[in-house]
Amino acid sequence: MAKESPQEKEFLQLVKQHERIIYKLVNVYAVDEEEKQDLIQEILYQAWKGYAGFEGRSAFSTWLYRLSLNTIFTFRRKESRNATNSGEAVSEPWVDEQANSSLEAKMLLKAIRELPELDRALISLHLDGYVHAEIAEVVGLTETNVRVRVHRIKKHLITTLNG
């Protein structure tokens, strides 16, 4: 096997550290395993291709988050389905694998997946700790829009989970 270049080694280490970002976002947008695998592969391809241009002006995690969302939104051809609407049994291998995940966590993921596509991006960014100004920049909305929308989405999610 050919030796890894320092850049490849560095990239692989960074992806390993932040692979949760990719898994979380893919699971928010894709339902079936095939689509998930395609999305993961595409994000990795785009990340590796774009890594040379990563100048470190932002954290790698932020860069990877942006790249993952941009890839998800420009890659998928079919309408994002959710398990409830498609009539499939709610089987979440990835969530089930998370032995420590509570039922609440699984229900939250399910509720997020029932939101419109853009709202899923907003709430994922918000729940992962990005401030409104950063979310606005990532998505292309104004800060005011983001603040109000995030507030509404959170309210909706809490109502759904409590109901």
Added chain:
Amino acid sequence: MDLDKIWGELGKEPVEGGLIKGQQQLKDVKSLHPLIEVRNNLRITNIWGIVISIGYIVLMIFYPYWQVILGFSIVLTFNIVFIFQGIRLRKQLPLSVDAGHSMLHEMKVHHAAVTQWIENQMYAARFVFPVAAASGFMMGGIWGSGKCLGQLFTKPIFPISMIISAVLFSFAGIWLARKMFGISYQKFLDRLKVNIDQLESQRSTEIT
């Protein structure tokens, strides 16, 4: 209810085996992105364009009738123009997804690139199909009957059949091309458009 805390529980466990197990797999990762597909299609279209152009030249040499030469010369000219347009468009297409721009910007760029490619192909089809069909009909007539073109055109059935064939072939070809583009890219373009429109309408709405 603390949504942030609940959200944080997801993905805590390490992913078994990791996303990439080593360099070999990193090299094996292939893209299925529509934009990469369009780039590849443009390369294939350009190669075919060159092969077909050479074919037209060969046919003009073997069938030196002015009508055939005129027909194929027109098609050849369009072909060359479209090959250059294809090369230019391929160069303009983004090579990969950009993390430096917002989702809205990126979706607009990708939507515009795929739309432009489809428009170019349809534009080419409208010009090339009728002339190619008429030229092919004339050539087939010569080949099949062993007569020269002048003799064939003395019978009114020949030009009438040629026009009908060219019209039918062109409509069928354009319809098929539209159908193929629709199957391959319409859902993708529609999805992008919906999300672009939603973001733009939200931007323009002052929420208070």
